[in-house]
Amino acid sequence: MSKIIPLFRVFDETKAREFYMQYLGFTLDWEHRFDDSAPLYMQISKGSLLIHLTEHYGDCSPGAAIRVEIAGIEAFHEQLSSQNYPYQRPGIEIAPWNSKEVRVTDPFGNRITFYEEMEAK
Template sequence: MNNPPVLGNISPIIPAGSDMEKAIEFYEQKLGFTTIYQEDEPVTMAIVKRDSAEIFLQQNDDTYLAEWTTFRIQVKHVEQLYEELQNKGRGMIHPNGQLQTKPWGMKEFAVIDPAGVCITFFEEI
């Protein structure tokens, strides 16, 4: 039994601000996620999922924490996702995060959620 460990998907827990309904609506309506779990009433934590990407939204209105939270999601067909999200509202694309090919071999773009968290969607080229 000499099987090496294999890492799988990562499910970040991120600050979602104080308005959980607004956060959940953003992830569902703008980013195309589905809420698969909610905790408490009113909601203090929710899990949203799209394909293999799963994110835990935690009620937390620490803007400093949110603005310094960032993570990356690997995507197949990143150009189509960029177009999809632009059609749902240009304001969510990070001001410096338009779709571009980076010197490290990734095509990527970034969005900012309502709490200030930066999410980069990328595809290896």
């Protein structure tokens, strides 16, 4: 086994693109529809992180959660904060398990916790 690609259920293509690509800075890798009226299925990426967003009923349930390890969480948080995105104002939390975390929730209830391990005391 070499990698995991999470799937997130989405219901509105415009809101999904605004959140993932404009706010979080993901890149669209590809998208697929069986025909012009079919639901959207697309892959987005940021660095080595890949996520599939799907409008297809039955692919997955909304409300999923993933954790993503990143380096430079303060800079990432600053980048998010500087955008004045009207639907999110995440902070940096210090978790009891010794990590700094920034948690965002997409318009469909899916959660991503970006975290950076802190040095041991």
